[in-house]
Amino acid sequence: MISKLTKSYGVNEIFNNVSFSIPDGRHIGLIGVNGSGKTTLLNILSGNEYFEKGEIAGIKNKTIGYLPQIPILPEELTVYQYMLLSFEKLLNLKEEMESEKDSIKQHLLNEQFEHLGGNLIESRVGKVCYFLNISEELKKQKISSISGGEKSRILLAHILLSEPDIILLDEPTNHLDIEGIIFLENFLKSYKGTFIVVSHDRQFLNNCVNYIYYIENKAIKIYKGNYDKFETEYEHERQRLIKMHKQQTEYIKETEEFIRKHIAGQNTKQAQSRIKRLEKLRHIKLPKKHSAPAFKWNETFRSGNKVLHIENLSFSYGSRKILSNINFNVYAGQKIAVIGKNGAGKTTILKLINGELTPSSGNIIKGSNINIGYYRQDFHFIENEKTLLEIFLNDTEHFTIGEARSKLALAGFFADDIEKKWSDLSGGEKAKYMILKLTVEKPNLLLLDEPSNHLDIQSVKYLINMLNIFSGTIIFTSHDRSLIKNVATDVIFIKDGNLETFDVSGIDTAFNEIITPIQKRKPVSGKKPDRKRQVRIIKASIREIENEIDEIEKRISEIDRKFADPRNNSDYNKLNNLVREKKQLENKIKILYNKYESKIEELSLYES
Secondary structure, eight states: OEEEEEEEETTEEEEEEEEEOOOTTOEEEEEOSTTSSHHHHHHHHTTSSOOSEEEEOSOTTSOEEEEOSSOOOOTTSBHHHHHHGGGHHHHHHHHHHHHOOOHHHHHHHHHHHHHTTGGGHHHHHHHHHHHTTOOHHHHHSBGGGSOHHHHHHHHHHHHHHHOOSEEEEESGGGGOOHHHHHHHHHHHHTOSSEEEEEOSOHHHHHHHOSEEEEEETTEEEEEESOHHHHHHHHHHHHHHHHHHHHHHHHHHHHHHHHHHHHTTSTTHHHHHHHHHHHHHOOOOOOOOOOOOOOOOOOOOOOOOSEEEEEEEEEEEETTEEEEEEEEEEEETTOEEEEEESTTSSHHHHHHHHHTSSOOSEEEEEEOTTOOEEEEOSOOTTSOTTSBHHHHHHHHHOSOOHHHHHHHHHHTTOOGGGGGSBGGGSOHHHHHHHHHHHHHHSOOSEEEEESTTTTOOHHHHHHHHHHHHHOOSEEEEEOOOHHHHHHHOSEEEEEETTEEEEEEGGGHHHHHHHHHSOOSSOOOOOSOOOOHHHHHHHHHHHHHHHHHHHHHHHHHHHHHHHHHHOGGGTTOHHHHHHHHHHHHHHHHHHHHHHHHHHHHHHHHHHHHO
C-alpha cells in the first residue's frame, strides 16, 4: 500500500499526496506521457530513490527484481556466473548436500533439492538464454566487456530465473527482438507474482497486463483491463467531462445573468441564494489535452520508381558472416519492416544502404533523385555539452534563431527546453529531436532504426500517423508489432544471413515463423496456419508426456518404499539395482519435464 506519496525534483513536483494499492498477483502496466514520473515511481518502489512524504507498506519483506533502463551489474563476474546467482538458495542447498556425511540426511537434502527444481537449473537457464538471445559465447564473457543492450537482457534473464515476489520492468522490450518479446509476454502472463511494467509497446501491454495504472497531473488512476480497454474507458471519461464542463459553463452563465438582473430587484433573495450556490460550486476542469508533436514533412523531390536494387550482397564482421548473397528491390512508396533476431543484420542493412559500411561483395544500386534521412538507434554521436538550440542550428545551418525556435516548438520544445544540454534530455526528448531533424532534411527515403524506442504510447501513435502520411519510401527496423502492422506494406525477415520477403498479408505469418522456427519452410501464401489443428496435436503430446511422467513417478515411489523396507537392508545387490534404476528414472523424468515445458511454451504461442 502506497499512502500519501509526495516526490519532487527541486521545484518540479512529480507526485502530490498520491495513494494506491498493489495487491499480490496483480499484473500492472504503468503508463503516462514522457516525464510524468513512471521511472521515478519504479525507483521509489525498488528502494533506489527517496521521497519527501508518504509511506510504503507491505513491500519490506518481499523480494524485488528491478530492470532499470540503464542496468548496473557486477562487472567482475562472467555472464554465466551472474545467471547462477538467481539460484543462490538452491546452490547453497546443493553444497550442503555434497558436504553432508550422513547418508540419510544427504538423501533428505537431495529430495529437497530435487523438489525445489534443482535438477532443472541448466534447462531453465538454457531456455531463458535462448529466447533472450544470450549465446553460449556471451555466457563466457565478463560483464565488464559487454554492451548496454546485452546487460539489459542479462539482468532481465536473471530476474526471470529468480522469480521474485515483485518484478519491476522499465521498458524491457527496448533491447529484445520479437521472439524475446513474445517469450517475455508469455512468462509474465502466467506469472504468479506481481509485476509492474513500463512500456511503449501497446500490443505487449495488451497481451500481459490486467490493470493499467495511469499517471496524470501528479496522481495515479487505476483502470481494470489491458491497454485497449483503458484507452476506451479513458476516452469515455474525457468526453463525459467535456460534456459536463459545457453544461456547467452554461449553468454558470445563466445563473450569473439571473443574478445581474435581479440582485437589486424584487428577487434579491433568490439572487443572493444563487450567489451562495455559485460560491459552493465545485468547478469541473476540462481534461488536460496532451500536446502531441506537430511534425510536418517538408516537400521533397520525387524519386524514381526503383529506389534500390540490391544484388548478391554479402557482409561479414571479420570471420563472422552476417548477410549472405541477398537480393531484393525497393520501389517508391514501399514501407518495409526489417525483422529478425538481435544480431541477425537488421541495423547492418540500414548502414550498408546509408554507405556507412562497405559490402564484402555484391552491389547496392540507388535509383535517381534519392535523398536519405537516417534515424539511428542510439544518439551517442551528439556532443553532450551543447544545448538543443545549438545542436539544431548546427545540424540545419540555414535557419535563423527565430525559425529554429519555431521548428523546435513543433517537437514540444519551448522556452527553457531549448537551452537544455543534450546530456540532460530524456530518451524520449532525444528521439523527438531526431525525428524533427528528419522532417527538415527533405528525405524521400527514410532509414529508421527502432524509431519507437524511448517514445511514450501517445508519441508512438503520432509516429505511426506521421509515417503513414510520408509520401516517400521507408525501410525500418522495429520489434513493435503495432508499429509494423500499422505502417509496413512489406516485411523482410532475416535469418542465418538469408532473407525472406512477405507482403502485408503475410505479416502474421512472418511473426509466426520467428517464434516457431521451421527447418524447411514452404513458400508463403499469406494464409494463416491451422491453429486449432496444431493446438489439438500439441495438447495430445502434452497428455502423453504427463501420462509417462505419472508412470515414472509411481515407479520411483515404489522404489522409495522398498528402500524403507527393513527386509531389503541386507540385500546389497537388490539395493544397488534399485539405486541404479532410480537414477535412470530420474534422468528420464528430467528429460520429460524439459519436453513438457517446451510443449507448454509452444501451446501458449499458438493460443496467444
